[in-house]
Amino acid sequence: MRSYKFHQGPGNKELVLLLTLVACTALAFYAEFVVHTSIIYTHFFYIPILLAGVWFHKRAVYVALGLAAVHILVTLFSSLPLTLNEGARAAIFVAVAYVVGSVSAKAEEERRLRESMEKTARIVDSSPTPAFVIDSAHKITHWNTALEALTTINREEVTGTDKQWTPFYPEKRPVMADFIVDARPEREIEELYGDNSRKSPLITGAYEALKFFPTIGGQGKWLRFTAAPLSGPDGDIVGAIETLQDITELKQAEMALKKAYAEMEQRVAERTRDLTEANLKLKELDRLKSMFIASMSHELRTPLNSIIGFTGIILMGMAGELTEEQRKQLTMVKNNANQLLALINDVIDVSKIEAGSVELLIEEFDLTTLVQGVKDSFALALEDKGLGMTLTMPDTLIIKSDERRTKQIITNLVSNAVKFTDNGMIALKVVKEDRMVEVSVEDTGIGIKEEDMDQLFKAFSRIHVEGVQIREGTGLGLYLSRKIADLLGGELTAKSEWGQGSKFRFSVPLNYEKVASR
Amino acid sequence: MKKILVVEDNEANRYLIRFILSRAGYEVLEAWSGEEGVERAVKEKPDLVIMDIQLPGIDGLEATRRIRQSEIDGEIPVVALTSYAMVGDREKALAAGCTGYIEKPIKPETFMAEIEQYF
Numbered sequence: 001m002r003s004y005k006f007h008q009g010p011g012n013k014e015l016v017l018l019l020t021l022v023a024c025t026a027l028a029f030y031a032e033f034v035v036h037t038s039i040i041y042t043h044f045f046y047i048p049i050l051l052a053g054v055w056f057h058k059r060a061v062y063v064a065l066g067l068a069a070v071h072i073l074v075t076l077f078s079s080l081p082l083t084l085n086e087g088a089r090a091a092i093f094v095a096v097a098y099v100v101g102s103v104s105a106k107a108e109e110e111r112r113l114r115e116s117m118e119k120t121a122r123i124v125d126s127s128p129t130p131a132f133v134i135d136s137a138h139k140i141t142h143w144n145t146a147l148e149a150l151t152t153i154n155r156e157e158v159t160g161t162d163k164q165w166t167p168f169y170p171e172k173r174p175v176m177a178d179f180i181v182d183a184r185p186e187r188e189i190e191e192l193y194g195d196n197s198r199k200s201p202l203i204t205g206a207y208e209a210l211k212f213f214p215t216i217g218g219q220g221k222w223l224r225f226t227a228a229p230l231s232g233p234d235g236d237i238v239g240a241i242e243t244l245q246d247i248t249e250l251k252q253a254e255m256a257l258k259k260a261y262a263e264m265e266q267r268v269a270e271r272t273r274d275l276t277e278a279n280l281k282l283k284e285l286d287r288l289k290s291m292f293i294a295s296m297s298h299e300l301r302t303p304l305n306s307i308i309g310f311t312g313i314i315l316m317g318m319a320g321e322l323t324e325e326q327r328k329q330l331t332m333v334k335n336n337a338n339q340l341l342a343l344i345n346d347v348i349d350v351s352k353i354e355a356g357s358v359e360l361l362i363e364e365f366d367l368t369t370l371v372q373g374v375k376d377s378f379a380l381a382l383e384d385k386g387l388g389m390t391l392t393m394p395d396t397l398i399i400k401s402d403e404r405r406t407k408q409i410i411t412n413l414v415s416n417a418v419k420f421t422d423n424g425m426i427a428l429k430v431v432k433e434d435r436m437v438e439v440s441v442e443d444t445g446i447g448i449k450e451e452d453m454d455q456l457f458k459a460f461s462r463i464h465v466e467g468v469q470i471r472e473g474t475g476l477g478l479y480l481s482r483k484i485a486d487l488l489g490g491e492l493t494a495k496s497e498w499g500q501g502s503k504f505r506f507s508v509p510l511n512y513e514k515v516a517s518r
Numbered sequence: 519m520k521k522i523l524v525v526e527d528n529e530a531n532r533y534l535i536r537f538i539l540s541r542a543g544y545e546v547l548e549a550w551s552g553e554e555g556v557e558r559a560v561k562e563k564p565d566l567v568i569m570d571i572q573l574p575g576i577d578g579l580e581a582t583r584r585i586r587q588s589e590i591d592g593e594i595p596v597v598a599l600t601s602y603a604m605v606g607d608r609e610k611a612l613a614a615g616c617t618g619y620i621e622k623p624i625k626p627e628t629f630m631a632e633i634e635q636y637f
Contacts, residue, residue: 298572301601305623306530312626313534318541341623361606 113232117141117239120230124241131243133230134177138162141239150246151216164242168213176207176227177242183229205229210247222251289355297348304344307337339472346476350459353483360487362512365403367437368393371430374410381418382426393430399437400511405484409492412477413441413504419471421445424501435510436490442503448496456494457482481506488512520637523547523564525555525581526599527573534624535568542630552581560588566636567596569616571607579614586615593617595636599624 117133121142124131130147134140139162143155151167158164164175179189189207190197197209206228214220224245232238311334313319315327322330352358375391382389399406417426424444431438446468448456455461459479478492485492490508522544526532529550536546547564549555552573559567567585571578582596598611598619611619620632 298601301622302528302531306528306534308623309531309534309626312624313537316626318537318626359606361609 113238120241127243129243129245131241132158132164132177133239133241134162134164134181135239136181136237138164138178138181140164142241147244150221150244167216170215175242176209176225177240180205180207180227180229180240180242181237183237200226200228203228212251217246217248220248221246222248286355289351290357293348293351297344300344301341304337304341308334308341311337339474343474343476346474346480349480349484350476353480353487358484358487360402360405360512362400362402364398364400367397367399367406367430367439368395370403370407371410371428371439374407374414375428377411378414378418385418385422387418387421387424387426389426389428391428393428394432397430397432397437399508400513401488401508402512405488406508409481409484409506410439410441412481413439413506416477416504417441417443417445417502419473421501432510433507436507437510438505438507440503440505442501444501447498447500447502448494449498453494453496457492519543519545520566521545521547521562521564522633523549523555523559523562523567525549525552525567525573525578526570527551528570531570531624534626535629538624538626538629539633552576552578555581556584556588559585559594564594566633567594568599568620568633569596570599571601571611579610582611582614582616597633597636 120133124133124142125144127144128146130150131142131144132140132147133142139160140158141160143153143158148154153167158166164177165172168175176189176193179192183205186199186207189209193209193211196211197207200206200208203226206226208224208226210222210224212220212222216223224247225242226245227240227242229237230239230241311330314322315330315334349358371391371393375389378389414426414428421443422445426444427440427442429438429440429442431440446465448463449465452463452465455463457478460475461479462473462475478494482492485506485508488508489512490506492504492506494502494504496502522539524532524535524539524546526535526548527550532548532550536548539546547558547562549558552575555567555569555573555578556576558564567582569578569582573581576584578598582598585594585596593615595617596615598607598616600607600611600619600621608619618636620629
């Protein structure tokens, strides 16, 4: 609370006093100099002194002193003898004026204070915020209805006592308002309430704090309490008002929020841990799978290598002469062993592709040499079937890609063409384009029915057409070829007409790295 | 008679290679592990080594490196037997000091021609 000092112009009191003073002075001069009457009239001067004393308290003393001086001067100039008697009388008047003035001043001050306190009481009482007021002697002067409701302690029980601690603490101790009344140092307040207290940002000299009071309201309550000093007319602290806000719900909500947040954080942490573990497991599984593939590829192929090798030796006649029937059967063994080896290689490729762990080996190589090599490797098969193959390509064509994988795709396409063509021609073409090269294989074979086209590039799908002899194969060739073509940054497409033949186009970037970094 | 050391852990394959080589008129030395291969190569100085890559103990790459370290002058040609499915086997073999490589499975029809280009 602030004490306001208003500047006011002369009020009625001052006006009456002034007029009285003028009248009395005039009367006194008239008596003294005009009619030369008795000295007693000079005492009219002292009437305003008494009035001033009653009305203006301390100020009356100065008026009295001033008039006494005037009296003495007037007496001197009027060439009247200044008697001791006269001086003593002036002194007595001054003393009387002083006493009357100060008694009256004291009474006025008390009245004002009482009025101010009563006004405070009315404000405090009508406030919906629980509040109490103590005076400078720490005695409760006000205890409002809202506080009665909060503490279940009636004002009659505590007013006039210093029991403001009773609802809050199990034993007697100062409350915030007590500290404020005594204007204790901040340090003491902070020591008592810790981090939960602070200087009020709004009210000078006020403090606020936050605390849980287990004894209030059965379950205990969180209160935010603010104590502010009450100043008297001359600025002294004459009391303190403390308001208490029940913030239990707010605090509970805050704590629930904190708890939920902590729980969420914990859950996130748990989830992260789970995921990290799962990730480690996956990495371990991935490692095991890679090991498995590497190991299987070795273990499965090693015996096949011997089978293929020895069959070759025997077929070459290095181990002795063979009968025609033995040669025929051994050739079947060899072909099947080769097919099994191809299947194993394909399955390993599929598992690598599906695990995304295909390693490419990008280097420069001459594509025309590669294509020529593929064509040459089918010379015997073409001759057996009585098929012709044309090859159209530039003299040389250096590209940067994975040579082995490129060869795998072209070999697969030519192999399919040879496999599914019984009469006619196979046309192999290499055409350099802007940034790509297209290798196409066109045959005059059995072709593919339109409804079977979408099965063409699926893993393990083998298209069976009634009346058409089943050709050997794994059903993985085109699936792998398309996947590898994608990996190389190219594409593999097919066009076909049932009974007329097929055309497969494999296009691949001339420079894998330029495409990859695009 | 030229000596060829075959370092190969699989007995059947070792026999197959020895059969082809001896028919072609070579003296064949055998080792079944990388360590033994290095020892025989250093001691008996064959004219050529056929080195399988996947071996028990030290692999064919490490064995080749050790053979190269032991040499003061001249190099014994070391031909690696690589596996088609193992990407990078060829490159690793050449990096380890192999002279060349032959891809498995061994094709008896072309095997000798492939070997003889490395002498």
